[in-house]
Amino acid sequence: MRILVTGGTGYIGSHTVLSLLETGHEVVVLDNLVNSxxxxxxxxGELAGKTAAFHKVDLVDEAxxxxxxxxxxxxxxxxxxGLKAVGESVQEPLNYYYNNIVGTLNLLRAMDKHGVRSIVFSSSATVYGEHNPIPYIEKMEIGANNPYGxxxxxxxxxxxxxxxxxxxxHIALLRYFNPVGxxxxxxxxxxxxxxxxxxxxYIAQVAVGRREKLMVFGGDxxxxxxxxLRDYIHVVDLAGGHVAALGYVAERPACTAGTLAPGKARPYWRCSTPSNRPWATRCRTRSRAAGRETCPRSGPTPPPPWPT
Ligand SMILES: NC(=O)c1ccc[n+]([C@@H]2O[C@H](COP(=O)([O-])OP(=O)(O)OC[C@H]3O[C@@H](n4cnc5c(N)ncnc54)[C@H](O)[C@@H]3O)[C@@H](O)[C@H]2O)c1
Known part of the structure; x- marks a missing residue:
């Protein structure tokens, strides 16, 4: 199949383009390079041994x-x-609604006009909001609590x-938490x-010396x-999930929501201090309530009492 990947030069998009090329699809990428x-x-292209067509296009440009x-x-x-920074979306809601909503409407209208009616949409677990008990399941009533969501x-x-x-x-809505790797x-x-x-x-920038230390917000x-605790999913698994979802929607009309997650929560601290890395000693935690630095820690985290 020939797949159009919007945002295909970005983090998750580029891994998905690779996965698509490796599984024999042809790929066309559309991106305005605002964050990539x-x-x-x-x-x-080097990794796959074949290339994807690229168009530097802004989705808000309908023509x-x-x-x-x-x-x-x-x-x-x-x-x-799409734009994806929660904090920035609170500061710039107009920009976020315009970019993400108008961009998507232009895409859907162009698809409809050209008879292309299969889409896998990259949603987010942020739509579950904070009112639902954990673990989240798809039939819960959604309700995000920030403009991005x-x-x-x-x-x-x-x-x-x-x-x-x-x-x-044929539509799939894929909600996921924290892609990493x-x-x-x-x-x-x-x-x-x-x-x-x-x-x-952030961790990577501390590791290569671009930042002095990593701040961990929330120590209480x-x-x-x-x-x-965060539910992390490896980006290569996530990319594979999007490719699998294409096969899923091909066989099913209408709109299906799914959550992509390993279902295992990992603490921030463990994620940011893997075994004896020198930069781990430069981490600091902050009190979530007080918003100030309270607990300087050094050295590796002790063996985890939680399942890994
Ligand atoms: N990374 C996460 O933590 C996470 C979690 C859940 C959902 N998501 C969603 O997954 C998608 C991809 O996320 P990512 O982490 O790869 O982000 P990213 O910023 O690396 O990729 C998004 C891409 O979209 C492009 N883009 C933005 N607005 C555009 C527009 N108007 N026209 C054309 N291109 C535009 C950017 O240049 C970028 O390349 C986003 O929709 C994001 O909301 C991400």
Missing amino acids: SEESLRRV AVEAVFDQHSIDAVIHFA RTKEQIEDILTDLGAADERW AHPSGRIGEDPQGIPNNLVP YDTPDGTC
Whole structure:
């Protein structure tokens, strides 16, 4: 199949493009490079031994999106493109709603016009909000509590309505928590523009000396070591999940929501201090309640009392 991957030069997108190429698909990538670089695709091409077509296009530019569909005969779409920083979305809600919602509407309208009605949408577990008890399951009522999450929720609503209105649409909504890691080659990984919004790029920047130390926010949670618990998923597994979802939607009309997660929570501290790395000694924890540094720690974390 020929798959259009929006946001395909980004972190999860580039790993998914590689996975698609390795499983015999042809790939067209659309990205405006606001948080990524074309270099990731060059490296994906090296790893796969074949290349993906690339279009530097902003999804909010309706005519440019249409032109991509005019140029390629697309069979299905994996839609990653979007702004994703929760804090920034609180500061700049208009920008987030415009980019994520208008961009998605342009994409869906172009797809409909060209008879392309299979889409895997990169949603987020943030749509489960904070009102639901853990563990989250898909039939729970969703309700995000920040503008970024609400853009995901609103796009889910649009896609759900589309699936209900027209049975020619095949849609998967994939919700996930914290993607981490990189391709085993080390050639592609998470390399955000500007200040990172996720833990692992911070750890990597401390490891290579770009940052002096890692701040761990929250040292007084009710957890084995006081740091918060997170459900991490390896980015290569996540990429494989998107490719598998394409096969799933091909066989099922309408709209299906699914959560991609290993279901194992890991404390922040353990994640940020793997065995005896020198940079681990530069970590500090902060009191979540007081918002100030309270607990300087050095040396490796003791053996975990929780399952690994
Ligand atoms: N990384 C996470 O923690 C996480 C968790 C859950 C869901 N997600 C979702 O997964 C998707 C991919 O995330 P990522 O971590 O790879 O982020 P990323 O920033 O690396 O990738 C997103 C890509 O979209 C592009 N983009 C943004 N707006 C665009 C627009 N208007 N037109 C064209 N391209 C545009 C960016 O340049 C970037 O390459 C996002 O939709 C994100 O919300 C991410």
